[in-house]
Amino acid sequence: MSDVTKQTLSELVENIKSKKLSSSEVTKAFIERSQKSKELNTYITEDYENALGKAKKFDEKPNLNQKLPGIPMAVKDLFCTKDLRTTAGSKILNNFIPTYESTVTQNIWNEGAILIGKLNCDEFAMGSSNETSFFGNVQNPIDKNLVPGGSSGGSSSAVAAQLTPITIGTDTGGSIRQPASFTGTVGLKPTYGSCSRYGIVAFASSLDQAGPMAQNVKDCALLQEVISTYDEKDSTSIDFKRNEYSKELTKDIKGKKIGIPKEYRVDGMPKEIENLWKKGIEYAKDCGAEIIDISLPHTNYALPTYYIVAPAEASSNLARYDGVKYGFRAEGENLIDMYEKTRSEGFGAEVQRRIMIGTYVLSSGYYDAYYLKAQKVRKLIKNDFDDVFKKVDAILTPSTPSSAFKIGEKTNDPVSMYLNDIFTVPVNLAGLPGISIPAGHDAKGYPLGLQIIGKAFDEQNILNIAYAMEEKINFKNNITDWWIK
Amino acid sequence: MSKNKSEYLINRHDNQYEVVIGLEVHAQVTSHSKLFSTSATKFGAEPNTQVSLVDAAFPGMLPVINEYCVKQAIKTGIGLKAKINKRSVFDRKNYFYADLPQGYQISQFKDPIVGEGKVILDMPDGQKEVGIERLHLEQDAGKSIHDLDPKNTFVDLNRSGVALMEIVSKPDLRSPDEVNAYIKKLRSIMRYLGTCDGNMQEGSLRADVNVSVRKKGSKEFGTRCEIKNVNSIKFMQMAIEYEANRQVDLIEDGQTIDQETRLFDTKKNETRSMRSKEDSHDYRYFPDPDLLPLEVSDDFIENLKSEIPELPDEKKKRFIEKFKLSPYEANILVSDIETSNYFENVIKKSDVKLATNWIIGELFAALNEKNLEITESPISAGNLSKLINLIKDGTISGKIAKTVFEQMMEGDKDPKKIVEEKGLKQESDPKALEALIDKVIDDNRDKATEYKSGKVKLFGFFVGQVMKVSGGKANPQLVNEILKKKL
Numbered sequence: 001m002s003d004v005t006k007q008t009l010s011e012l013v014e015n016i017k018s019k020k021l022s023s024s025e026v027t028k029a030f031i032e033r034s035q036k037s038k039e040l041n042t043y044i045t046e047d048y049e050n051a052l053g054k055a056k057k058f059d060e061k062p063n064l065n066q067k068l069p070g071i072p073m074a075v076k077d078l079f080c081t082k083d084l085r086t087t088a089g090s091k092i093l094n095n096f097i098p099t100y101e102s103t104v105t106q107n108i109w110n111e112g113a114i115l116i117g118k119l120n121c122d123e124f125a126m127g128s129s130n131e132t133s134f135f136g137n138v139q140n141p142i143d144k145n146l147v148p149g150g151s152s153g154g155s156s157s158a159v160a161a162q163l164t165p166i167t168i169g170t171d172t173g174g175s176i177r178q179p180a181s182f183t184g185t186v187g188l189k190p191t192y193g194s195c196s197r198y199g200i201v202a203f204a205s206s207l208d209q210a211g212p213m214a215q216n217v218k219d220c221a222l223l224q225e226v227i228s229t230y231d232e233k234d235s236t237s238i239d240f241k242r243n244e245y246s247k248e249l250t251k252d253i254k255g256k257k258i259g260i261p262k263e264y265r266v267d268g269m270p271k272e273i274e275n276l277w278k279k280g281i282e283y284a285k286d287c288g289a290e291i292i293d294i295s296l297p298h299t300n301y302a303l304p305t306y307y308i309v310a311p312a313e314a315s316s317n318l319a320r321y322d323g324v325k326y327g328f329r330a331e332g333e334n335l336i337d338m339y340e341k342t343r344s345e346g347f348g349a350e351v352q353r354r355i356m357i358g359t360y361v362l363s364s365g366y367y368d369a370y371y372l373k374a375q376k377v378r379k380l381i382k383n384d385f386d387d388v389f390k391k392v393d394a395i396l397t398p399s400t401p402s403s404a405f406k407i408g409e410k411t412n413d414p415v416s417m418y419l420n421d422i423f424t425v426p427v428n429l430a431g432l433p434g435i436s437i438p439a440g441h442d443a444k445g446y447p448l449g450l451q452i453i454g455k456a457f458d459e460q461n462i463l464n465i466a467y468a469m470e471e472k473i474n475f476k477n478n479i480t481d482w483w484i485k
Numbered sequence: 486m487s488k489n490k491s492e493y494l495i496n497r498h499d500n501q502y503e504v505v506i507g508l509e510v511h512a513q514v515t516s517h518s519k520l521f522s523t524s525a526t527k528f529g530a531e532p533n534t535q536v537s538l539v540d541a542a543f544p545g546m547l548p549v550i551n552e553y554c555v556k557q558a559i560k561t562g563i564g565l566k567a568k569i570n571k572r573s574v575f576d577r578k579n580y581f582y583a584d585l586p587q588g589y590q591i592s593q594f595k596d597p598i599v600g601e602g603k604v605i606l607d608m609p610d611g612q613k614e615v616g617i618e619r620l621h622l623e624q625d626a627g628k629s630i631h632d633l634d635p636k637n638t639f640v641d642l643n644r645s646g647v648a649l650m651e652i653v654s655k656p657d658l659r660s661p662d663e664v665n666a667y668i669k670k671l672r673s674i675m676r677y678l679g680t681c682d683g684n685m686q687e688g689s690l691r692a693d694v695n696v697s698v699r700k701k702g703s704k705e706f707g708t709r710c711e712i713k714n715v716n717s718i719k720f721m722q723m724a725i726e727y728e729a730n731r732q733v734d735l736i737e738d739g740q741t742i743d744q745e746t747r748l749f750d751t752k753k754n755e756t757r758s759m760r761s762k763e764d765s766h767d768y769r770y771f772p773d774p775d776l777l778p779l780e781v782s783d784d785f786i787e788n789l790k791s792e793i794p795e796l797p798d799e800k801k802k803r804f805i806e807k808f809k810l811s812p813y814e815a816n817i818l819v820s821d822i823e824t825s826n827y828f829e830n831v832i833k834k835s836d837v838k839l840a841t842n843w844i845i846g847e848l849f850a851a852l853n854e855k856n857l858e859i860t861e862s863p864i865s866a867g868n869l870s871k872l873i874n875l876i877k878d879g880t881i882s883g884k885i886a887k888t889v890f891e892q893m894m895e896g897d898k899d900p901k902k903i904v905e906e907k908g909l910k911q912e913s914d915p916k917a918l919e920a921l922i923d924k925v926i927d928d929n930r931d932k933a934t935e936y937k938s939g940k941v942k943l944f945g946f947f948v949g950q951v952m953k954v955s956g957g958k959a960n961p962q963l964v965n966e967i968l969k970k971k972l
Binding site: 080093096098099100102197198200201206234235236312313315316319320322324325326335362367 | 543587
């Protein structure tokens, strides 16, 4: 079996269970391909030797009842991994080795998967292009000049380039769905409270959510089923009945009502995106769904609301990186001097920008005008969705307002960069699940994604719709392995 | 200073100033683990041995509320006769300091767990009600140690994350004496409830003191200064006295008072400016997104109400009504739950009046001398009640009882045994006493004659002689009766 890395997760699981492949063979294959793909800069930290050791151990005594038996896997470097460096893409955590494991990654290892490395991401997940990482930008396997999206850019690039069969990212304002869209892969942002935040380096606590990224909907469903557990260690974790998403996956979505929100037809939206959306509607109809025009009137306010709430929380969440206890420290004349030097040298420009925005909107005299107002608008945005979900089962939108842009194209224009999240942030603000599936290409041949938004805790439903549409769309990613010499 | 009743006024020239005081008391919640983590809270442990990843604010660590601490706060609220808020919110108070690992303190800002309540003070000229503004839960910070190294500061995070209740009074206090009574009452209530041990030496109870002055009769408040983190009642009183006089001097001098935070220097007995209002931190409070609003049900509160013991005010009322104690006696006996427990144990089997006198008199004096708490008393309640019964049934006199008591203080011995071993039993046999008295009269013939000729004052001399000869054991009442007859 030469093309091990070309196999989907389901195929790999099947082949390991039927002993056609050993974990060692699979792990070795992905490691070898990863080693040949250094140019993409997807990894921050590699853990190949340990991985091979674990694979060998697995093969000696395989537990084939596990959901991810001996499957190698790299994860976003925002998840704390015991005894393996966790940087959050930042210089300030460059030397940080956790003594603990995040709940989400622990769930994955409990089902037999094997960690092969930590994937690049925007610094503290703040970015839409993976260009804010202290460890350099990541290339999109679609084209060397393209960003892979962000903040889970190392994750999207690694899955698209088949350096890992599946991966996990985190999504605060679109950080799973946008990079999935930019790389022709599938990414699910689960309902807030579905996956534990314990052990994930925090960006914006009320928005952060871990989720699966994969090459297809079925793999995504299986990984979601593994990572989503109730966790007492996270006070915002919600105890609800979780499905066995992959087992209950069905393409039968006849009669499902799918809403098309008119406010997502934004000014200056490229014709290609408009066309993709129209095509998406046709695919959904082909699957037997009923299309309903809907309105989400406060959509326009989502982006400014997000860029108040997220930086506000981030400014406080990142206060702990002060050089006192762990991580990078720049020596100073006194405590304040040490703080200033540590944080000026340890954080990159985008993180510093967001800390300043966040500090500003929370400061006395501005709190009511910004933070409090933003919280009120956030409630209105959530109410919009609540109202609409009385009429429809899901909502269909484009994932992003454009295809992947060029590396360096938007680095000096933060607002234009922020606009990338326009279709994804409302979902985070409302705490809902959303999935991005590849649905076509633009004129340049770059992938474009469609987003399906569901009711809270209704991951199964949007996975089903995505599964049905995936078959109709029959997307093929044009990846030439140009980086492998 | 006016001594007009107990009114505390500062006189300057022709002006009289009233002092207005409000306290923010920080009371450490009695609990085994911290407010948002499972680390231990034991006092005096080796530095940094009671620190979890949450307390040290490692990346990705999240707070989880300790239900026991919530119960303790609600119980305290009930003890303060306060409104319990069924919904409260934890906020982040953001500031940088080396002993604040998160870079913020989790506290409650807009929506505290407990609202308005009151505390009744027993002052010499009557009762005084002090309003409680609110009580909220918050995390303590760690401890910075600056004197272990000339260049570096050491940080001990054992205290980081320990649960505190901040109890904010209304500006209802008017004198250092009232502050003394207020802190003692608050401490007493919390100790009755078991919600705070009130140990000021260990820092379990400390306060920020807000002081302002105004001309007597004025309805407007003056500009206040906040004296931070004072950890003994004596220092609070000294700080208030200094600060109030400083403010009066400024006003008399035609100057204005700056609203500021001040520190009390216990060595120099003065307050010093720490930071002005302009320099004050902007704490950027906002609801902690890691925690959901704290919601408690009516049942939850009712269950806690059923666990509330009899509190000092109620106990005092009962002591006065049931045992006919004076308000003064009752106050002393209920001031501390241990004292009232001791008292109630003693009177289970002995006379109330005698027990009250012996506890408030002899026992307190003896404990004071040895610097012991009532819980450390060498004399158990059981043995004290035996001693009282020996007095009551005439086995020993009050005077002998004091001797026995002294011996009991050396170790908790049964008073009956002491009386037997030392032969201290009171002589109440009339025949034996008559013999004794006859001998005394015989030995003092001349005095007896003087007495008979009208020098009645000599009666006391004879009583004294009889007691002396009997080694203090003669029953004084009988001695009196027999002497009268014989002389």
